[in-house]
Amino acid sequence: MTPQTPQGASAPGDLELTIGPAAHGGHFVARHEGRVVFVRHALPGERVRARLTDVGEKAKFWRADVVEVLEPAPARVPHFWAPADALKAGSRGRLPVGGAEFGHIGLAEQRRLKAGIFAEQLRRLAGIEREVTVEAAAEENPDGLGWRTRASFSVAPGGHLAMHPHRSEDLVPVQEMPLASTAINALKLWEVDFTGAERVEVAAPAAGGPPLVLLIPAGGTRPRTLARIASEIGAVADPAAGETVSVAAWDPESHELTRLRGRTWVREQAEGHDYRVTGAGFWQIHRSAPGTLVQAVVQGLDLQPGERAADLFAGAGLFTAPLAEAVGTEGHVLSVEGSPGTSRDARKNLFAMPQVEVVQGRVDRVLRNHEGRLDAVLLDPPRTGAGRVVVDQISAASPRVVGYVSCDPASFARDLAWFGEAGWELEMLRVFDLYPHTHHMESFAVLRRP
Template identity: 65%
Template sequence: MNPDTRTHAPADLVVDVGPVAHGGHCVARHEGRVVFVRHGIPGEKVRVRLTEDGPAAKFWRADVVEVLEPSPDRVDHFWDLADSGRSWSHRHPPVGGAELGHISLERQRSLKAEVLAEQLRRLAGVELPASLENTVEAVGEPAPSGARAGLGWRTRAAFAVTPAGKLGMHAHRSDTVLPVRGMPLAAAGINGLALWEIDLQGIERVEVAAPANGSRPLVLLVPAPGTRAKRLSAILAQLPEDVSVASFDPAKGEALQLRGRTWVQESAAGHDYRVTGDGFWQIHRDGPDTLVGAVTGYLHDGGFLTPGAAVADLYAGAGLFTAPLADAVGVTGSVLSVEGSPGTSRDARKNLHGAAQVEIVQGRVERVLRQKPRSLDAVILDPPRAGAGKDVINQLIAAGPRAVAYVSCDPASFARDLGYFRQGGWGLAGLRAFDLYPHTHHMETVALLTPRR
């Protein structure tokens, strides 16, 4: 955090909360200056605490500490540590990761739809048709009777560790680590480990994966420099025997086996997938099947995914989309699967070892496209949060596929990339948005893009 934009003593203001903006906050103004407010709802009058300000700052940031005129969409937050008013009343900021928990789920989805529409309008020059406006689809089964909706969906979670060795989470945009006893958004397989009961001294970070199919969970321990094997053994002894445990080196991206496996087995669309260490996998328990269904539905319905077709899966990860693509094109077709991470690409080779029609290439997408030009019928583009970028998109357009299914977890980078497609003569032929991250500002979109000719 820039010290020039941080208040030395907390300052409170009263503001009217304006429209929602990308990033989990709303826009307010104070004496002409923009204030990005978290934990409010458009239309509310609130008292906020400035968390970043200063005369040289282009804008300020603030958290709601008191609601003076509430929205009818405001609900009691399900998690005290993420509730802004409660947290600041105890003299600390709220933890991140549940910044919309004070809003009804229906209103959360309408706000996400507003953000998506605004980003597409501003960055891509696209006006959504009325049939797509205000539509972000709920995902998964309804909550059990009496349970709070939108909880227990995360099959992966990352935690910090307090100086005292307790499981913790960071406050938003802060180095402050607050101890936690449970994570309401996490699946039972994660909370059931009761990691908050364990002495984690010598560990900087803990990552947990508990597959939705019930297979063996994995706990990744990221040791602090100088942590000895004896300390790791002491932590290992506190964890359940049926849990795999590994020590993870972020610099090398390597997981060292301590007990069990260094990977988890995930399932989706009728396939099993090995995912090693911190390799990417959709964190919502129903996310993989939802996205595979949306992508293959677009390509099948458009006649782009047929036996014998040549397709590519770019930023392919462990092969979530590659496997169903291989099923669809059959042995007479071909699938090019490209992934940048060496470890994840190795997983893809293991997961697709029986599919002779699949060629798996490890490397940067733009380099592989340049070195392996080919004619393609369809492409799945599932880039990281930063998006694919102009170079990749121009190479794709030059390759001349009949369709691209674009999967995005960030509406801003998606809108920017859509703008590049439109500059190249392509258009938006279909769009679906999914609420794969309830109680957060994140969403997932699947778009069908085709040449305008």
């Protein structure tokens, strides 16, 4: 448990620090007696009191959270959400919940900091000097709130929804989530007794339609307990949401999906295409992200009728459908996804496009056995990146263009260095702020060989 400290008091692990530059991962760099301290909830130039959260005499660096600001930066603003406010949490001897670690920073400054972090990763890991601009999402709310169409919660003792602080097993009950869409908050899940569930995932389609609440049961939970939770979810929600909300249970070990109420999937839309996304299947979180990224990909790759393309780490087919539309029935698109459930979604979403070949399996294994030319390759790997093997396989296929969608600047820069070793150059780069009030960002790059 986190030690409790009376309001206004200093804990033994408190340090007074002058904050330096932003670092990847939501941290800011400070130094104490020659040792690097990664500090969260700070801003460059500030003088703060920070509470150590991860410390060791032989550790290369320490971690800390700001609990008091002695000299604030001009861009500091009041945090919009009390459970994630480090200053309020620190005054009570607690840690703030994660997921809104930039909420104390004005949006314009958030994007300036993110641009600097992205440029630093390119310089350090890929050896590329490039000025970076972070673009706001289309139709972003002026306050940067209400954008999440997906949300994930843990369940605290007593059955209340809760969230974890950064790198902590503590649970902090929550009563709302300002970053989540109106449709998610309208479910009023904070009023439900989730005893018997370990986690709760929520999806609310950006274009409307029934939301889905996914229950991940705790060990030994009986079906009647899940049925009780499903009934309670429908009862407490706002009338419009309560009539249509779907509820399902998901076993991560057996991958078994059980319908409890309504259906086990949601219907999403992007740039004229409809998509079915089942259970815990991946979909871009920001309500404007699918359209923003599809437009960037289609423009960047500029596929022509009759060309052959591959969509790697393809998910439910968000990019596959517009790529198939671009190459036409005389072309061909190979869509590769590792998750069996998500690959089944892709087959349903793309069944009317005969030019699409959907293959379920690890990307490196599928590429190892793939025959025939590729004119273009698009990859949208997980946060860990594509990896050296996949980069080499793509390079060996010698497409005329490679498009790379990334949610992590460090893994992208690492992969980009390997592409560079094979003769590829970064032709175009766009970075989008699809995660306001967090340190995360999304990018799309076009690579070509001279």
